[in-house]
Amino acid sequence: MNFDDIIYEVSESFATITINRPKVLNAFTGHTVHELTQAFMLAWSDRSVRSVILTGAGDKAFCAGGDQSRREHGGYAGQREARSDLGIDIEALHSVIRDIPKPVIAAVNGYAIGGGHVLHVICDLTIASDQARFGQIGPKVGSVDAGFGTGYLAQLVGEKKAREIWFLCRQYSAAEAREMGLVNAVVPQERLIEEARAWAREIAQLSPTAIKLAKQSFNMASEKFRGVEAFASSALALYYDTDEAMEGRNAFVEKRRPDFAKFVK
Template sequence: MPVSGEAAEAAPGDAAVLHSLDGGVSWITLNRPEVMNAVTPDGRERIIALLAEASADPAVRAVVLTATGRGFCAGADLRSARAPDRERVPGDVARTIRLGAQRLIAAVLDCEKPVIAAVNGTAAGIGAHLAFACDLVLAADTAKFVEVFVRRGLVPDGGGAYLLPRLVGPQRAKELMFFGDALGAADAERLGLVNRTVPGGELAALAEEWAARLAAGPTRALALTKQLVNASLDDDRAAAFAAEAAAQEINMTTRDANEGVASFVERRPPEYRGH
């Protein structure tokens, strides 16, 4: 898993989020292990920017979001919160959430490339939602997911009350959010929050394998499929069918769609180029 060394680089003055591009895969690595990779405002903005770049860059065919150390992400770093320069007024909190945690989760959901979460350790609060927003979730068997908000007397943010009911149903979502108990990786897989659970030493290899398969796939078709699936639970049948037809229309203009059909007719493996 390329998270350090010559393949990785960080923006000047910001080593909290590492980035590398390897074989068409954009690796985004949270790198504050001393605080379980709690996300600062600057780190959040860097992740959002990297996901936007991945969408726009034809060289990027897939994204992996992971972390260093023993934790995936302990949530927002409340210690780094900037003191307000004036007395708080109604609307300030809602604006902060809208421009902060919600933008981060939306950046994952809206990324035009498939995003894999490789969860190496505890994912709590917004860290759990960051993983759940990804298209595919791989987890080390020691990983845990914690809806920590209730322990602090807080309402879940970062789209948690939107994501969890769609993944596990409202009753399970309420159980997780009402009690804030840690959910082990095996139980998370059983509930459908995790695609695969593996020993920690195998997580990097599996993430690389899945990312490589995605990077070799028909990128635009995957992007359109992601849009359809993400919108499916919000649309009625007529809207979903209309969106599906529109996606088919768009996709059939791509080189990869024509290559896929041609390779089937010619009985050979397809060679997708991402456009």
């Protein structure tokens, strides 16, 4: 299958999915998300694939979240066949990463920000390069990712830290991310992909049925966040149609500080 925004490769016992939009720090559009979902489905159906590595092209970013230049009132442009009112089927992508009965390893090679940060959080394992940066940006750009982006994050790093991440929109180094339990390992940038492949090779030596059952068991405790995300997506589509949300988006595109003061009720 040919893709526009991603690269899909199968080697040995694992698939590698690379978000290939380095000029925009691998920010995703509705089309990118659609292709990512398709790629994960390919990996799911391929019996030779025992795990999946998700990464970003280049050495600057894993993924910087949604491409704000493609966002308009009510949601994202350019993917009108999307089922979601947002114009981007991010729920479907999140679901396939969780539901594929094979471990998904995020190889974070740079910025994992906003929706890109949520992607690595949902992955089963995260290996970060020593150049990686993590953080949320939603409240700066008039957006939020409720469910997995908030509640599940709190389950990983604790309520206080998760609220700090969202309420202050700071960025954190790979070392800080490891200290808070957000990543499993930190390696030099030049060793990142090989380290992810080494982990994938270890997984391939284990019982696939045991791995499948273990992943499904782990997911049970956080399954409630899928329902929260579905409700939040509907609410977010309404929020994206407001002047307040567009102020955040416009300020980001125009490279200025947003002025939210006029929206305080």
